[in-house]
Amino acid sequence: MSDQPIADDLVDEESAGAPIDAEADLQTEEQPEQVGEAEELPPSVEELLTQRDGFLNDLQRVTAEFANYRRKAAERQQEREAAAEAGIVEKMLPVLDACEAAVAQGVEDVIPIRDALYGVLEKEGLARLDDPGAPFDPNCHEAVVHEPGDGEAVIAEVLRAGYQWNSRVLRPAMVKVKG
Numbered sequence: 799m800s801d802q803p804i805a806d807d808l809v810d811e812e813s814a815g816a817p818i819d820a821e822a823d824l825q826t827e828e829q830p831e832q833v834g835e836a837e838e839l840p841p842s843v844e845e846l847l848t849q850r851d852g853f854l855n856d857l858q859r860v861t862a863e864f865a866n867y868r869r870k871a872a873e874r875q876q877e878r879e880a881a882a883e884a885g886i887v888e889k890m891l892p893v894l895d896a897c898e899a900a901v902a903q904g905v906e907d908v909i910p911i912r913d914a915l916y917g918v919l920e921k922e923g924l925a926r927l928d929d930p931g932a933p934f935d936p937n938c939h940e941a942v943v944h945e946p947g948d949g950e951a952v953i954a955e956v957l958r959a960g961y962q963w964n965s966r967v968l969r970p971a972m973v974k975v976k977g
Contacts (some may be wrong), residue, residue, distance in 0.1 A: 884963045887924060890915070891961055891969060898959065927960030927971040929953060934977075938962070940970040947977035 841849075897912035916924070927938050934941065934951040938960060945954055953973045960971025 880964065880966075883922075884966060884968060887919060887922075887961075887963050888968045890919070894961075895958070923964040925962045927962055927967070928956040930956055934973070934975050938967055938970055939973045939975075941975040942972050943974040945974065945976040949977055951975050951977040 894912065894916060897908050897915070900908040901912065916926075930953050932953050934953055939953065940960075941951075942957060943955075947954075952975070953971075954976035955974040956971055957974060958972035961968045
């Protein structure tokens with residue numbers, strides 16, 4: 799860089815030798831340019847009302863979208879909780895099956911435990927699917943044996959109990975069907 803002051807670098811080459819006319823510079827600065835500049839008018843009342851209505855519509859739309867988001871998030875949370883509960887109950891079904899097998903073998907000491915466990919789960923929404931004589935429903939029953947019979951298919955015998963948790967089939971009942 800050169801040893802000259804910075805202000806000297808800013809001097810225009812054409813005006814380097816011309817005398818400085820301070821009065822001419824002041825006169826041009828004081829006179830605003832009239833050509834091409836339009837005076838900005840404040841917005842009219844109608845424009846302001848239109849703008850306000852647009853903002854109000856945007857606010858209402860965003861409020862509705864947020865309410866929908868909150869509702870859907872709450873529904874998803876409830877579904878996750880219900881699925882978690884159903885998963886725990888489904889893991890307990892082998893315990894109920896073991897109690898049933900023990901009672902079938904003549905072990906009566908297991909009956910109070912089985913009844914207590916089933917009673918607690920029943921209060922929370924567990925239902926047994928083991929109705930002999932009920933119509934066969936492929937959504938709730940798994941037919942493993944078929945017997946010929948007259949009329950509609952009905953459950954002749956329940957081979958393994960099925961369970962339903964709050965209207966959702968956890969495990970279909972294994973049944974013998976007649977008809």
